[in-house]
Amino acid sequence: MNSQNITANNESQFQRSMQLRHLIMLSLGGVIGSGLFFGTGHIIANVGAFGTVLAYLIGAFMVYLIMLSLGELSVAHPDPGSFHLYASKYISPASGYAVAWLYWLNWTVTLGTAFTAVGFAMQYWFPQVPVWSWCLIFGTIIFLLNVVDTRFFAESEFFLSIIKVVTIQVFIVLGACAFFDVIPFGESGSPGLTHLVGEGGLLPNGITPLLFTMVTVCFAYSGTELIGVAAGETNNPEKVIPMAVRASLLRLVVFFVGTVLIVATLLPSEAATVSKSPFITVFEQMGIPYAADIFNFVIITAILSSANTGLFASGRMVWSLGHDGMMPAGLAKLNKRGVPVNALAFSMLGGLLALASSVMAADTVFVILTSIVGFSTVAVWLSICVAHYRFRKQFIASGHSLSELKYKSPWFPWVPIVGGAMCVIVMVGMGIDPAQRIALYCGVPFTVLCYVIYHLTQKVKKGNLSQKSQGNQTRAIAG
Numbered sequence: 001m002n003s004q005n006i007t008a009n010n011e012s013q014f015q016r017s018m019q020l021r022h023l024i025m026l027s028l029g030g031v032i033g034s035g036l037f038f039g040t041g042h043i044i045a046n047v048g049a050f051g052t053v054l055a056y057l058i059g060a061f062m063v064y065l066i067m068l069s070l071g072e073l074s075v076a077h078p079d080p081g082s083f084h085l086y087a088s089k090y091i092s093p094a095s096g097y098a099v100a101w102l103y104w105l106n107w108t109v110t111l112g113t114a115f116t117a118v119g120f121a122m123q124y125w126f127p128q129v130p131v132w133s134w135c136l137i138f139g140t141i142i143f144l145l146n147v148v149d150t151r152f153f154a155e156s157e158f159f160l161s162i163i164k165v166v167t168i169q170v171f172i173v174l175g176a177c178a179f180f181d182v183i184p185f186g187e188s189g190s191p192g193l194t195h196l197v198g199e200g201g202l203l204p205n206g207i208t209p210l211l212f213t214m215v216t217v218c219f220a221y222s223g224t225e226l227i228g229v230a231a232g233e234t235n236n237p238e239k240v241i242p243m244a245v246r247a248s249l250l251r252l253v254v255f256f257v258g259t260v261l262i263v264a265t266l267l268p269s270e271a272a273t274v275s276k277s278p279f280i281t282v283f284e285q286m287g288i289p290y291a292a293d294i295f296n297f298v299i300i301t302a303i304l305s306s307a308n309t310g311l312f313a314s315g316r317m318v319w320s321l322g323h324d325g326m327m328p329a330g331l332a333k334l335n336k337r338g339v340p341v342n343a344l345a346f347s348m349l350g351g352l353l354a355l356a357s358s359v360m361a362a363d364t365v366f367v368i369l370t371s372i373v374g375f376s377t378v379a380v381w382l383s384i385c386v387a388h389y390r391f392r393k394q395f396i397a398s399g400h401s402l403s404e405l406k407y408k409s410p411w412f413p414w415v416p417i418v419g420g421a422m423c424v425i426v427m428v429g430m431g432i433d434p435a436q437r438i439a440l441y442c443g444v445p446f447t448v449l450c451y452v453i454y455h456l457t458q459k460v461k462k463g464n465l466s467q468k469s470q471g472n473q474t475r476a477i478a479g
Helices: 020-031 039-076 082-090 093-123 131-147 150-179 208-221 226-233 237-266 278-286 291-323 341-358 362-397 414-432 437-478
Strands: none
Touching: 039 208, 039 237, 039 278, 039 362, 039 414, 082 093, 082 291, 082 362, 093 131, 093 291, 093 341, 093 362, 093 437, 131 291, 131 341, 150 237, 150 278, 150 291, 208 237, 208 362, 208 414, 226 291, 237 278, 278 291, 291 341, 362 414, 362 437, 414 437
16 A cells, blocks of 8 residues: 555545654654653652663663664555554454554553643642643644644654753753762762662662563653654655664664663652652752753653654554544545544544543553553554564565665564564563553453454455345346
């Protein structure tokens, strides 16, 4: 399926208006959000400073493997809503259907976590205003940013991402200065390596909690795969996608590991919480005038950027399902500017999950939603690894040469095998940890339901086609 030929409704088609800078910032925009700014506190509280840095390093390696597999698939098949197409073609049609819905679940629930996190951040300034009211306000803003046109979305996302990328760089520099006592930190100065080593050693609670926190790390890294979703709206994907993969990975490792290292060394584990970003706490301890307020503003823009890309991704996935006849055809309509407005509106339903914070403990809602998104992310990443493995095998078996691939992943088959194995290990960790099992309780039945619905709808379609064929034969005989 080529996006240039897509217009089942004869209204419009997707615009190939994204450039390299848009693609890089789209990937960063999807990643640098509530997972990094709020989820890091949850990880530090559970595994300590060293364990947090180690967890993010492991996650970075895992993402690197996934992106290598995705790069090869995206260049070979630069189509909108690419993930479920890979799974459909190289695993099974039912798997493709399940992957599409899982990825939709991933990002539509991420909208809920993002809006909830924005509510937390706004309460820093307006503690009396309930979280749910901010969810409604910023949800409306994000929807409007997406429905204008793709170019407007890409430009808005580019500038939102620039703000947080520059700020993270400033944070790393200031944090390093605080660590080396170049600038004052707290009442007693820099803790040095005290928090990193910890009183109980590098891993005070053992290695098992490290496994449990990997789902939160995966949630924080979710969004790197947006390069594949945007491939169908990218100009010159054969050249741009490989460059974006390399550039995004380098920046992710620097930004994530660098910022987490600063936070983990300066902040004691008992001061880390979900309801308040550890980054704000670090800035408060630095004593820089208005630094915490400025960074709180940056956190809000960063999370809104993540929500912006989340709505983009989930909307494209719904559009792809509608285009392939797996959802009502109305969801596959594009307006004159090539925007799937109906699919975007449908995907905004996930943002309503954030409103649960008005009747439940907001921090509890955040952790639950994070777990569900973590499961969906890992399941989609696993499908990418399996699809890449089978794609390369089928490509060679059909008589093609590796030289025909315009981008090929190195170290095959170890890249998809090791990447897939790490995904499975993370899922095992979810099952062992009682606090994370909610992800499996929701995710596994949801996945099974997708398979069941797919096979049922296929039977209905075959039955309808059979009846239509018989009706045509009857009319032909009667005629």
